[in-house]
Amino acid sequence: xxxxxxxxxxxxxxxxxxxxxxxxxxxxxxxxxxxxxxxxxxxxxxxxxxxxxxxxxxxxxxxxxxxxxxxxxxxxxxxxxxxxxxxxxxxxxxxxxxxxxxxxxxxxxxxxxxxxxxxxxxxxxxxxxxxxxxxxxxxxxxxxxxxxxxxxxxxxxxxxxxxxxxxxxxxxxxxxxxxxxxxxxxxxxxxxxxxxxxxxxxxxxxxxxxxxxxxxxxxxxxxxxxxxxxxxxxxxxxxxxxxxxxxxxxxxxxxxxxxxxxxxxxxxxxxxxxxxxxxxxxxxxxxxxxxxxxxxxxxxxxxxxxxxxxxxxxxxxxxxxxxxxxxxxxxxxxxxxxxxxxxxxxxxxxxxxxxxxxxxxxxxxxxxxxxxxxxxxxxxxxxxxxxxxxxxxxxxxxxxxxxxxxxxxxxxxxxxxxxxxxxxxxxxxxxxxxxxxxxxxxxxxxxxxxxxxxxxxxxxxxxxxxxx
Amino acid sequence: xxxxxxxxxxxxxxxxxxxxxxxxxxxxxxxxxxxxxxxxxxxxxxxxxxxxxxxxxxxxxxxxxxxxxxxxxxxxxxxxxxxxxxxxxxxxxxxxxxxxxxxxxxxxxxxxxxxxxxxxxxxxxxxxxxxxxxxxxxxxxxxxxxxxxxxxxxxxxxxxxxxxxxxxxxxxxxxxxxxxxxxxxxxxxxxxxxxxxxxxxxxxxxxxxxxxxxxxxxxxxxxxxxxxxxxxxxxxxxxxxxxxxxxxxxxxxxxxxxxxxxxxxxxxxxxxxxxxxxxxxxxxxxxxxxxxxxxxxxxxxxxxxxxxxxxxxxxxxxxxxxxxxxxxxxxxxxxxxxxxxxxxxxxxxxxxxxxxxxxxxxxxxxxxxxxxxxxxxxxxxxxxxxxxxxxxxxxxxxxxxxxxxxxxxxxxxxxxxxxxxxxxxxxxxxxxxxxxxxxxxxxxxxxxxxxxxxxxxxxxxxxxxxxx
Numbered sequence: 001x002x003x004x005x006x007x008x009x010x011x012x013x014x015x016x017x018x019x020x021x022x023x024x025x026x027x028x029x030x031x032x033x034x035x036x037x038x039x040x041x042x043x044x045x046x047x048x049x050x051x052x053x054x055x056x057x058x059x060x061x062x063x064x065x066x067x068x069x070x071x072x073x074x075x076x077x078x079x080x081x082x083x084x085x086x087x088x089x090x091x092x093x094x095x096x097x098x099x100x101x102x103x104x105x106x107x108x109x110x111x112x113x114x115x116x117x118x119x120x121x122x123x124x125x126x127x128x129x130x131x132x133x134x135x136x137x138x139x140x141x142x143x144x145x146x147x148x149x150x151x152x153x154x155x156x157x158x159x160x161x162x163x164x165x166x167x168x169x170x171x172x173x174x175x176x177x178x179x180x181x182x183x184x185x186x187x188x189x190x191x192x193x194x195x196x197x198x199x200x201x202x203x204x205x206x207x208x209x210x211x212x213x214x215x216x217x218x219x220x221x222x223x224x225x226x227x228x229x230x231x232x233x234x235x236x237x238x239x240x241x242x243x244x245x246x247x248x249x250x251x252x253x254x255x256x257x258x259x260x261x262x263x264x265x266x267x268x269x270x271x272x273x274x275x276x277x278x279x280x281x282x283x284x285x286x287x288x289x290x291x292x293x294x295x296x297x298x299x300x301x302x303x304x305x306x307x308x309x310x311x312x313x314x315x316x317x318x319x320x321x322x323x324x325x326x327x328x329x330x331x332x333x334x335x336x337x338x339x340x341x342x343x344x345x346x347x348x349x350x351x352x353x354x355x356x357x358x359x360x361x362x363x364x365x366x367x368x369x370x371x372x373x374x375x376x377x378x379x380x381x382x383x384x385x386x387x388x389x390x391x392x393x394x395x396x397x398x399x400x401x402x403x404x405x406x407x408x409x410x411x412x413x414x415x416x417x418x419x420x421x422x423x424x425x426x427x428x429x430x431x432x433x434x435x436x437x438x439x440x441x442x443x444x445x446x447x448x449x450x451x452x453x454x455x456x457x458x459x460x461x462x463x464x465x466x467x468x
Numbered sequence: 469x470x471x472x473x474x475x476x477x478x479x480x481x482x483x484x485x486x487x488x489x490x491x492x493x494x495x496x497x498x499x500x501x502x503x504x505x506x507x508x509x510x511x512x513x514x515x516x517x518x519x520x521x522x523x524x525x526x527x528x529x530x531x532x533x534x535x536x537x538x539x540x541x542x543x544x545x546x547x548x549x550x551x552x553x554x555x556x557x558x559x560x561x562x563x564x565x566x567x568x569x570x571x572x573x574x575x576x577x578x579x580x581x582x583x584x585x586x587x588x589x590x591x592x593x594x595x596x597x598x599x600x601x602x603x604x605x606x607x608x609x610x611x612x613x614x615x616x617x618x619x620x621x622x623x624x625x626x627x628x629x630x631x632x633x634x635x636x637x638x639x640x641x642x643x644x645x646x647x648x649x650x651x652x653x654x655x656x657x658x659x660x661x662x663x664x665x666x667x668x669x670x671x672x673x674x675x676x677x678x679x680x681x682x683x684x685x686x687x688x689x690x691x692x693x694x695x696x697x698x699x700x701x702x703x704x705x706x707x708x709x710x711x712x713x714x715x716x717x718x719x720x721x722x723x724x725x726x727x728x729x730x731x732x733x734x735x736x737x738x739x740x741x742x743x744x745x746x747x748x749x750x751x752x753x754x755x756x757x758x759x760x761x762x763x764x765x766x767x768x769x770x771x772x773x774x775x776x777x778x779x780x781x782x783x784x785x786x787x788x789x790x791x792x793x794x795x796x797x798x799x800x801x802x803x804x805x806x807x808x809x810x811x812x813x814x815x816x817x818x819x820x821x822x823x824x825x826x827x828x829x830x831x832x833x834x835x836x837x838x839x840x841x842x843x844x845x846x847x848x849x850x851x852x853x854x855x856x857x858x859x860x861x862x863x864x865x866x867x868x869x870x871x872x873x874x875x876x877x878x879x880x881x882x883x884x885x886x887x888x889x890x891x892x893x894x895x896x897x898x899x900x901x902x903x904x905x906x907x908x909x910x911x912x913x914x915x916x917x918x919x920x921x922x923x924x925x926x927x928x929x930x931x932x933x934x935x936x
Contacts, residue, residue: 036555038592038807040545041576046589048596049540049603056541068864070841070871070889072517073524077508077622078546078608079566079578087504098547100568103612108509110547121514124506128516130888132874135517140546144571154545169853169874176857180864279851286854289861339506373538383747385637386754389644393757396536396648403538406600406637420598421538 043145043153050368055156058185058357058366059138062158065181066136069173071160074135076117078142082109084120087338096143110142114159114350115335122163123339131164131344138353152354161348163335168279171311171331174347175280178315178327179291181351186365187326189318193298194280196311197330198273199263200299203249206268209239217302220250224300250300256281259297276311309333311347320359327351369422375462376403376423378414378442380431387434391427394455400462419444425462511613511621518836523624526653526825526834527606530626533649534604537641539628542603544585546610550575552588555806564611578610582627582818583803590631591807599632599812606821620822629816631803636744639779639799640751642815646783646795647759649819654833655794657786661766662748664779665798666741667731668767671717674736677707685770688718692768718768724749727765744779777801779815788827795819837890843930844871844891846882846910848899855902859895862923868930887912893930 040046047055063073082099086109099109111117114137122129138158145151160177162170175192182190197217204210215238223231228247235243252262260281264274277297284292303312310331317326329349336344360366375395377388388404395402403423405414411428418426426442428449441450441458443465450461508514515523531541550567554577567577579585582605590597606626613619628645630638643660650658665685672678683706691699696715703711720730728749732742745765752760771780778799785794797817804812828834843863845856856872863870871891873882879896886894894910896917909918909926911933918929 035809036551036806038552038588038804039549040588040592041547041549041570041574042572044545044547046545046593047541047543048593049542052541052543055543067840068869069860070839070844070869072839073515073520074517075515075520075523077512077514079509079512079610079622081507081509083504084506095571098568098570100566102509102566103563104510106509120506120508124508125514125516130885134871142547154547165874167850167853167874169847169850169856169872172853173857173872173874180861282851283854283857286852287858287861288854289858336506339504341503371538371540372535376538379637382635382637383750384754385635385640386751386756388637389641389751390755390757392537393648393755401536401538403602404637404641406633406635406641417598 041153043147043151045152045154049370053369053372054366055353055357058353058360059156059158061185062181062351062353063136063138065184066158066160066177069134069160069177069180071134071136071177074118074121074137075139076111076114076121076137078110078140079108080111080117080120082107084339085109085111085116087116096145098142098144112143113141114139114157115161115348118159118161119336120339122344123336123342126336126340126342126344129164132162132170133164134160134162136160156353158351158353159348161335161346163344163346163348165347166331166345168276168283171276171347172280172283174329174349175284175295175313176287176289176291178313178329178349178351179294180289182315182317182327183290185356185360187317187356187360188363188365190294191316191318191321192295192313193301193316194277194295194311194313195297195299195301196273196277197302197308198310199267199271199277200249200302202267202271202273203263204246206266207239207242207245209242209246212238216246218304220246220300221302221304223250252299256292256295256297259299263297263299273310280311303328303330307332307335309345313349317359317363319363323355323359323362326356326359371401371403371421371423373401373403373421374424374466375400375427376405376418376421376425377427377429378411378418379405379408380429381434382406382408384429384434388429391429391434391439391455394459395462398459398463400459400466415442415444425465427458509621511615511619513620513622517838521837521840522834523821523825526821526828527624527626529653530649530819530821531604531606533652534626534628534645536648537602537628537645539602539604539645542586542589542605543607544579544582544589544605546578546608547576548579548585548588550577552807553577553579553584555584564613566610566612580611581609582607582625583629583816586627586629587804588807590812591804591810594804594808594810594812597632600630600638601632602628602630604628624821626819626821627816629803629814631812631814631816633815634799634813636747636751639744639815640748642797642817643748643752643763643781644755644757644759646781646797646817646819647762648757650783650785650795651758653824653828655785655824655828656831656833658762659784659786659789660763660781661769661784662745662763662779662781663765663767663769664741664745665770665776666778667735667739667745668717668770670735670739670741671731672714674734675707675710675713677710677714680706684714686772688714688768689770689772691718720767724760724763724765727767731765731767741778748779771796771798775800775803777813781817785827785831787831791823791827791830794824794827839869839871839889839891841869841871841889842892842934843868843895844873844886844889844893845895845897846879846886847873847876848897849902850874850876852897852902856897859897859902859907859923862927863930866927866931868927868934883910883912893933895926 097109097112102108140156142154201213204213252259301314308330312330314325315327331347333345334343335346377392392402392404428440430438437454438452565577565580570576608624610622669681672681720727769782776798780798782793783795799815801813802811803814845860860870860872896908898906905922906920
């Protein structure tokens with residue numbers, strides 16, 4: 001296969017070649033030859049080791065936090081029947097979906113979120129599941145979004161949901177999961193902006209505009225994005241002279257208690273919805289783990305999506321509020337209505353990993369490394385590779401990743417290669433007696449080489465240094 | 469959306485409804501209503517918690533083993549340009565690939581293995597990579613294979629490769645990775661059947677049939693599957709009267725040393741290839757970690773795929789040889805030749821996770837559990853959920869996953885729910901003083917409830933029991 005067979009790519013290749021010319025002429029030669037340019041699709045990314053170790057480290061912390069609350073993992077196919085995924089999706093969703101006909105003539109699509117597959121999962125596995133069912137799912141999803149908005153077409157979502165419980169305790173647990181997980185990954189202080197859709201609807205009913213509720217909620221959700229004036233204008237078109245009163249409702253601010261009191265009044269007095277919020281507040285104060293100080297009752301938070309019916313929330317990093325919500329969610333009444341007549345209510349949240357990584361990078365909260373190994377065995381004599389692996393095994397058995405260098409090169413060169421990889425200690429075996437445990441330990445940062453040590457002595461020194 | 473809109477599905481739905489009728493009439497009612505059947509594509513699977521915890525546990529052990537050798541993770545897109553993925557693929561590969569035109573008119577495909585994307589990655593990131601480059605990649609791949617052969621269309625591969633080193637030490641390291649990783653996951657004894665393609669080609673050259681090498685290697689690879697007679701017949705068609713001598717070569721058995729001596733003789737005496745095998749053998753004996761006893765030199769192992777040029781291997785579980793190779797691989801001379809003129813040689817292996825899980829399940833080496841939580845807090849009073857989460861937090865901070873029950877139900881019912889989830893200890897807070905740390909600890913297996921304890925006492929008891 002040659003680039004000539006791909007006419008439309010030729011121009012891009014030329015441009016790429018020219019760009020590389022500034023760096024080196026070597027590659028230009030490659031691209032004028034019989035080579036396919038090793039490109040990736042727009043909106044898709046490679047993750048080299050330093051980026052992937054960072055992502056994995058973050059996912060592992062998120063996963064550990066989810067597990068600590070008793071959430072269990074599930075997995076579902078990347079590819080599903082298109083009608084399963086798009087049953088509830090509107091036109092906007094459909095346009096963004098990777099949908100095609102497979103070799104068997106089936107109309108299929110790549111999942112665009114983890115919620116729809118979860119709904120299908122719950123309906124399909126209902127008989128095996130004990131409710132409440134608490135699951136997490138960390139996986140990739142695909143959307144053909146406009147990449148000019150800085151969005152990716154392949155990205156990772158981290159979802160937790162509790163289905164089959166309508167208790168305030170389950171609402172509270174999701175708030176805690178958000179709070180504790182973001183704390184565990186070092187995101188600093190967070191503000192969870194919380195609201196109750198039912199309370200808002202109660203207020204709209206009092207105003208006599210409940211029929212327009214979905215449109216109003218979607219509009220209010222855009223307040224931060226398009227500004228008060230634009231929202232006011234469009235609200236007038238929907239709700240006439242009630243627009244100003246709606247704006248007053250969503251602009252109530254103050255302490256959780258004060259806002260709750262005002263909203264309760266505006267929505268016609270104490271209701272199950274106001275009582276739910278009061279109970280959540282009581283739980284926050286009981287818990288005393290920082291959650292009370294992190295939660296703000298904010299009537300302007302509505303979440304655009306239709307399926308939420310109860311509490312809704314958006315989460316912002318105090319040190320980087322401008323990047324927007326890193327974690328949002330809420331309570332829905334009927335998750336699996338497309339696939340089942342049984343009402344299964346639930347509450348959940350989704351962490352957008354990519355936005356979070358961008359934020360943590362900007363905050364300097366992530367440390368890049370290109371390998372897990374802090375120890376390596378130098379190659380003094382290539383015929384001793386078996387002995388070197390035996391030395392490395394002792395470190396591996398003790399839980400320390402340990403590389404073995406393959407090529408007999410000057411030690412100075414091996415020091416440099418090790419440092420470049422992030423290795424801190426290099427073990428230098430004896431040339432004459434590799435198995436007699438006479439080895440030296442090089443501390444690369446301190447540029448010091450030890451006296452002859454036994455393997456156990458070398459291990460102890462490294463362990464002691466790592467614990468210090 | 470309704471089932472009426474999907475004519476072709478109606479029959480399947482009817483059949484499904486009828487099948488369910490035997491169990492319960494309730495679902496039949498659902499399927500005659502406005503519901504989409506929550507089905508998954510053939511060859512694709514849901515993983516409910518018990519299966520997913522098992523898979524994750526296995527992947528985590530495999531990953532820990534890869535990391536311990538200093539391999540670093542990378543990730544690449546699930547979707548790539550079709551010409552990138554299929555450049556080297558023959559007709560058979562192409563038919564099995566999920567390939568389509570995206571909304572932007574691009575010819576794209578889902579990756580069908582992790583090797584081709586890795587080759588593209590190495591070519592594209594060559595300037596950033598320090599050689600030798602050691603990466604692992606554990607991810608899903610997709611093939612539209614015939615599911616009747618018990619194959620899945622979505623499955624997980626676990627690949628490790630070392631590129632940029634042609635040393636025997638790197639060949640040896642991959643053998644060790646296979647050996648130590650399978651040991652770490654509890655697969656029991658393994659036999660790594662090893663060969664050198666170059667040595668075989670040397671023999672074929674002596675016979676004067678080197679031109680037919682690719683066909684002969686592919687045929688020999690089928691020996692176990694189609695039997696000696698069928699191979700002999702087809703070999704005669706390719707190699708004429710040399711067929712019998714080829715069969716004699718690949719049927720040499722005995723100790724590693726004996727087989728190596730025979731093959732060296734048959735291939736014309738000592739060569740770089742025979743010396744490479746001798747060096748690998750010396751490394752095995754030096755290492756003394758069980759690897760020497762696990763490796764067999766087997767000239768019938770050729771690996772069907774064309775791109776291998778050096779050592780090749782297949783790995784079998786001693787307790788389940790019939791399931792075939794769970795881990796195969798070898799050395800290739802020019803990984804990225806499609807995308808780069810630079811020769812980058814390497815050696816690697818791929819563990820097929822699904823086959824391994826099937827084997828381990830059959831061996832009883834896997835334990836199913838549906839949650840990570842061994843401890844839970846009972847719900848004695850629903851208004852105390854905040855206090856219960858504070859109790860759970862203490863366990864979580866100590867590294868123990870801890871659930872909180874949401875609903876005030878009889879304790880006997882909560883005991884049952886906890887046991888069903890795999891929880892071993894249930895904390896029963898005081899109804900009147902949930903925050904005064906007077907709680908009881910229920911040992912569910914022993915059916916014993918403790919006297920009143922402080923939170924710290926309860927934690928200590930659970931920790932002591934887990935360590936015992």
